Amino acid sequence: MADPVLASMVHALGLETARHYTAATPQVQAYRDRWAELAKFRDGPVNPQRVEVSDPAEMAQQIKAKAMELGASMVGICRLQPHMIDLGEDVLHEFVIVACVAEDYGKVVHGANAVEEEAMRTYAKCTEIATDLAAYIRNLGYPALAHHNGGSAVQAIPIFYQVGFGELGRHGSLINEKYGASFRPGFVTTDLPLVEDQPREFGVQDFCMNCNVCQLNCPGDAIPKEHVMTHGIKRWLIDLEKCYPYSRLRDEYCHLCVDVCPYNVKSHPKTYKSFMKERKQVGYKTPKSW
């Protein structure tokens, strides 16, 4: 168990032999097997006949088009910076490409297990995209390493922010104006000459300051009212001690903080309203105007 907080909680609560996050349906296990299977293809031989890049902007467009062709919903590029790399890891590449796949938000009305299965399906798809995109770049004659659930040395949130996917929300996930926080990523780090995208702010952090729907829907009360600041960005630090008993240490997945976020209404208005109606009926907070 890689997560030290989860490991210590499992030990403290005597749950070593209990069914918890490691439990999986056969379909979920198949998705996990997929990214484990692709782990050995994260890196590979680089074509010695390098394609010279005269226009990095054009190459960036080519890479984005390739990622979309492979099944990505959105793609971004930025320079790889130290805070984007896991502590203790060393990734020497100049750029990172992030390819995200949108989840089907409609699964929320089918319950927690359906939401989990959709998340794992999306992660498996991201793994395939990152693997194929890295191989595509290596075939152009440049080193490229895929980062995904089968193995990664990069941090998702700072990369999402830097490529302009959106802003950090109160629930701790990055919010995109089109997909809310209902998307999953795969990454490729590379030295292929590219042009980077820019951060983009569209009012999420201000919105979250006045919206507490995720906080009031969290069954573990793990989302704080107040924020801290990290390099000028507001962060609401999720209390894992309160989150894990609901999200990890029980049979069912918990993804409620993301699922109740009002940013989902733009892409799935009917589903969101239907889901929030269910939440309201069982006593949870819904947006003021509903």
Add this chain to the structure above:
Amino acid sequence: MEKLYVNEIRPNGEVSTVGLFYSRGEAENIVAQLRNIPEKSECYYEIVEAVAGSPSTSSPKQMREPVKG
């Protein structure tokens, strides 16, 4: 569980919260790794106990059961 914030203090006085950690050993390990990053050589780090009422430890409401699917 123990709850500790790690704060990064930059030469210009700006304070940035690195994160919330659940043991002093884990917090000290993070600080040691941050100190090894050349770009952060001029930064100072503090480990601060997260007391009840601080951002991530606001007093818990009554625990509620999540809705089952």
